[in-house]
Amino acid sequence: MITPAFDxxxxxxxxxxxxxxxxWVPAEAPAGxxxxxRYGVLDGGKRLRPLLVxxxxxxxxxxxxxxxxxxxxxxxxxxxxxxHDDMPCMDNDVLRRGKPTVHVQFGExxxxxxxxxxxxxxxxxxTPEDLPDxxxxxxxxxxxxxxxxxxAGHAGMAGGQAIDLAATGxxxxxxxxxxxxxxxxxxxxxxxxxxxxATGPCDPACWSALSDFGAALGLAFQIVDDILDVTQxxxxxxxxxxxxxxxxxxxxxxxxxxxxxxxxxxxxxxQALQALARGQLADAGHLRLLADMVVDRDS
Amino acid sequence: MITPAFDxxxxxxxxxxxxxxxxWVPAEAPAGxxxxxRYGVLDGGKRLRPLLVxxxxxxxxxxxxxxxxxxxxxxxxxxxxxxHDDMPCMDNDVLRRGKPTVHVQFGExxxxxxxxxxxxxxxxxxTPEDLPDxxxxxxxxxxxxxxxxxxAGHAGMAGGQAIDLAATGxxxxxxxxxxxxxxxxxxxxxxxxxxxxATGPCDPACWSALSDFGAALGLAFQIVDDILDVTQxxxxxxxxxxxxxxxxxxxxxxxxxxxxxxxxxxxxxxQALQALARGQLADAGHLRLLADMVVDRDS
Numbered sequence: 001m002i003t004p005a006f007d008x009x010x011x012x013x014x015x016x017x018x019x020x021x022x023x024w025v026p027a028e029a030p031a032g033x034x035x036x037x038r039y040g041v042l043d044g045g046k047r048l049r050p051l052l053v054x055x056x057x058x059x060x061x062x063x064x065x066x067x068x069x070x071x072x073x074x075x076x077x078x079x080x081x082x083x084h085d086d087m088p089c090m091d092n093d094v095l096r097r098g099k100p101t102v103h104v105q106f107g108e109x110x111x112x113x114x115x116x117x118x119x120x121x122x123x124x125x126x127t128p129e130d131l132p133d134x135x136x137x138x139x140x141x142x143x144x145x146x147x148x149x150x151x152a153g154h155a156g157m158a159g160g161q162a163i164d165l166a167a168t169g170x171x172x173x174x175x176x177x178x179x180x181x182x183x184x185x186x187x188x189x190x191x192x193x194x195x196x197x198a199t200g201p202c203d204p205a206c207w208s209a210l211s212d213f214g215a216a217l218g219l220a221f222q223i224v225d226d227i228l229d230v231t232q233x234x235x236x237x238x239x240x241x242x243x244x245x246x247x248x249x250x251x252x253x254x255x256x257x258x259x260x261x262x263x264x265x266x267x268x269x270x271q272a273l274q275a276l277a278r279g280q281l282a283d284a285g286h287l288r289l290l291a292d293m294v295v296d297r298d299s
Numbered sequence: 300m301i302t303p304a305f306d307x308x309x310x311x312x313x314x315x316x317x318x319x320x321x322x323w324v325p326a327e328a329p330a331g332x333x334x335x336x337r338y339g340v341l342d343g344g345k346r347l348r349p350l351l352v353x354x355x356x357x358x359x360x361x362x363x364x365x366x367x368x369x370x371x372x373x374x375x376x377x378x379x380x381x382x383h384d385d386m387p388c389m390d391n392d393v394l395r396r397g398k399p400t401v402h403v404q405f406g407e408x409x410x411x412x413x414x415x416x417x418x419x420x421x422x423x424x425x426t427p428e429d430l431p432d433x434x435x436x437x438x439x440x441x442x443x444x445x446x447x448x449x450x451a452g453h454a455g456m457a458g459g460q461a462i463d464l465a466a467t468g469x470x471x472x473x474x475x476x477x478x479x480x481x482x483x484x485x486x487x488x489x490x491x492x493x494x495x496x497a498t499g500p501c502d503p504a505c506w507s508a509l510s511d512f513g514a515a516l517g518l519a520f521q522i523v524d525d526i527l528d529v530t531q532x533x534x535x536x537x538x539x540x541x542x543x544x545x546x547x548x549x550x551x552x553x554x555x556x557x558x559x560x561x562x563x564x565x566x567x568x569x570q571a572l573q574a575l576a577r578g579q580l581a582d583a584g585h586l587r588l589l590a591d592m593v594v595d596r597d598s
Contacts, residue, residue, distance in 0.1 A: 109464050141444070142444065158419060162329055
């Protein structure tokens with residue numbers, strides 16, 4: 001159950017993440033590039049991935065400053081993927097987080113470059129040049145870069161988007177749909193949890209529990225997204241509702257129907273909580289409440 | 300002077316780099332993504348950046364296996380930038396390395412995703428999961444990720460491309476043109492040298508010498524590129540000749556004229572060699588010959 005204390009934690013974390021994004025996404029990048037990058041990532045979004053990083057860091061009593069860098073990096077990857085995904089050659093969407101999309105505002109070339117630079121920036125943030133090794137160990141920097149690159153790349157998010165692209169207008173069975181969602185959305189959500197876990201002590205059993213938690217949560221998130229796409233209006237979502245349906249894309253709702261999609265979201269929610277309980281974690285409270293939030297959200 | 304021994308070294312290195320690219324750029328990535336990535340990076344290109352990484356590694360008697368990963372990573376970043384740069388919203392080019400460009404072959408969305416996944420893959424290659432720390436130290440992994448991310452991002456290549464985009468059809472003075480070229484092409488060439496240097500022992504004086512060498516060489520490379528764009532035919536270049544001129548883009552030739560552009564390329568060549576001589580390097584022979592090759596090339 002979502003509590004006032006959890007609400008307060010989320011509010012505080014969002015302020016911290018927003019300040020860090022604003023500090024590290026450069027206003028001074030040349031020829032409008034910085035402006036487009038900032039437009040693409042500041043002032044919007046639920047920041048679920050940063051919250052997961054920070055909550056997982058708490059769960060292992062990890063290094064919160066390193067987790068803040070990881071949170072910013074993962075949000076930059078997420079935001080760049082939205083910038084590219086909205087472009088005319090992909091989903092051709094004009095509304096995102098209640099604002100015109102980046103290519104509408106800055107042109108297609110500007111949006112492509114901003115996305116490219118945001119991906120690079122994620123790895124810059126994870127490898128601070130100006131901090132002594134004691135503050136953020138190079139071992140941790142390398143670990144975080146590896147986790148993020150694998151979640152973002154061909155085996156993760158980019159691979160999922162390629163499947164998505166190829167699947168438009170085609171029937172997809174449940175196994176293929178699950179594979180697509182696991183990569184497209186699940187990989188980065190799972191990586192958020194694991195990047196948080198990497199900032200502290202986490203034995204193989206704990207790592208495996210958090211990995212399973214992240215995987216179940218990631219898939220649950222995307223199924224709920226599919227459900228909201230058909231049950232909510234655009235103004236509530238801050239993006240164009242019903243767009244998967246209109247684009248003739250397979251979703252959990254079109255493939256399995258609304259009741260079965262809801263049933264699976266609930267089952268995955270339970271799986272996530274069970275995995276968490278297995279982890280013998282220092283403090284899994286916020287991770288648990290984030291899982292509740294993901295499944296119970298209405299936007 | 301280019302010697303037969305240098306030619307043989309280049310041939311051997313190209314085989315090694317090509318094999319490594321082929322091994323690490325995944326054929327099995329889903330929905331044609333792997334095919335597009337491989338098309339975009341295999342079987343073509345001069346591989347100047349990988350050669351610089353490997354030669355700089357030799358110069359500091361560094362770790363050649365780590366340098367091979369760095370070489371592949373930097374070439375992936377270069378290749379992704381070409382894939383995106385060729386797209387209709389950017390340069391709209393149909394010919395690259397003598398073949399149809401990636402978006403002609405795989406569609407715009409396919410090209411965008413392939414480029415995105417290639418950037419992520421660069422950081423995957425630098426952070427091997429399956430190697431023990433003794434084989435590639437996490438400190439080195441983090442260092443290489445940081446150097447590459449900064450060269451690729453807003454302060455480097457992506458920033459330079461944003462300036463390039465904004466400069467089309469506008470007069471640019473020499474200082475702005477130099478700044479654009481330093482970022483757009485120079486940053487990644489300089490990073491190639493420094494990534495090679497990072498694989499071995501390199502004191503601050505040696506680092507500074509190699510950094511200056513890379514900066515001079517990087518700018519010389521782009522000036523020579525500007526010269527070849529107006530003096531060579533497309534079939535020789537393997538890409539569309541005269542395109543900067545037709546696109547009304549400022550270049551060293553349009554801003555300074557051909558004789559002055561040639562004079563500056565020669566001066567930078569000398570600067571690069573002088574920096575190298577300062578470095579007290581174990582074996583700078585191949586770096587020196589690569590500098591000659593960059594300036595004396597005809598394609």
